[in-house]
Amino acid sequence: SAVISQKPSRDICQRGTSLTIQCQVDSQVTMMFWYRQQPGQSLTLIATANQGSEATYESGFVIDKFPISRPNLTFSTLTVSNMSPEDSSIYLCSVEAYPGQGSGNTIYFGEGSWLTVV
Amino acid sequence: AQSVAQPEDQVNVAEGNPLTVKCTYSVSGNPYLFWYVQYPNRGLQFLLKYITGDNLVKGSYGFEAEFNKSQTSFHLKKPSALVSDSALYFCAVRDGGNNDMRFGAGTRLTVKP
Numbered sequence: 001s002a003v004i005s006q007k008p009s010r011d012i013c014q015r016g017t018s019l020t021i022q023c024q025v026d027s028q029v030t031m032m033f034w035y036r037q038q039p040g041q042s043l044t045l046i047a048t049a050n051q052g053s054e055a056t057y058e059s060g061f062v063i064d065k066f067p068i069s070r071p072n073l074t075f076s077t078l079t080v081s082n083m084s085p086e087d088s089s090i091y092l093c094s095v096e097a098y099p100g101q102g103s104g105n106t107i108y109f110g111e112g113s114w115l116t117v118v
Numbered sequence: 119a120q121s122v123a124q125p126e127d128q129v130n131v132a133e134g135n136p137l138t139v140k141c142t143y144s145v146s147g148n149p150y151l152f153w154y155v156q157y158p159n160r161g162l163q164f165l166l167k168y169i170t171g172d173n174l175v176k177g178s179y180g181f182e183a184e185f186n187k188s189q190t191s192f193h194l195k196k197p198s199a200l201v202s203d204s205a206l207y208f209c210a211v212r213d214g215g216n217n218d219m220r221f222g223a224g225t226r227l228t229v230k231p
Contacts, residue, residue: 033217041223042221042222043208048217094162096217108164109162109164110161112160112161114159
C-alpha cells in the first residue's frame with residue numbers, strides 16, 4: 001500500500017488567512033485526490049489533482065478557493081484560501097495505487113489535516 | 119451518478135457477537151465497492167474491496183463483506199466483534215474505472231465489553 005504523509009496534521013487558523021496543506025507519497029502515483037470531511041459528516045471530493053495539468057474540481061468547489069498544485073508524481077498541495085469558520089474540516093489527501101498485480105486500483109488516504117478556523 | 123447508502127447511523131454489539139454494517143449502492147456500470155474504517159482522530163484506513171470475482175471478500179482485522187448484485191448490497195461483517203473494532207465505518211463506490219468515489223454517510227460501530 002502507498003504511504004501518504006500530510007502536513008500540517010493540525011492547525012488553528014485565523015479568519016481571512018490562507019493555509020497550504022502538503023501531501024507526499026512514497027511512490028509515484030497517477031491519481032491524487034483531495035477530500036473534505038466536515039465535522040460529523042462523510043467525505044466529499046474536492047478535486048482530482050492531475051500531474052502536468054490543472055486539477056479537476058467537483059461541483060461546489062472552485063480553484064480560487066481551493067487552488068491545487070501537482071508538480072510531480074509524488075507530491076501535491078491544497079490551499080484553503082480566505083478561510084472562514086465554515087472551512088473548519090479535515091482535509092484528506094488520497095491516492096490511487098496498485099496494491100498488487102491484477103487486483104485493481106485501491107484508493108488510500110493520508111491521516112488528514114485537521115483545520116480549525118477561528 | 120453513483121451513490122451509496124448506509125441505513126444505520128449507529129450499530130451496537132456486544133463483544134464476541136457477530137456484527138454487520140449495512141451498505142447498499144447504485145451505479146450505472148460495474149460497481150467497485152470499498153469499506154474504510156476511521157478511528158478517532160485518524161484518517162481513513164482501507165479494509166477491503168470488491169472489484170470482480172468471488173462475492174465474499176476478506177479484508178483486514180478479520181472483516182469480510184459480501185457482494186450481492188441482485189440486492190445491490192455490500193454489507194460488512196465480522197464473526198466475533200472486539201471492543202477495538204469500535205470506530206466509524208464508511209462504505210464507498212466507484213462506477214467502474216470512473217475516478218469519482220462516493221462515500222456513504224458512515225456508521226458508528228460501538229462494541230461493548
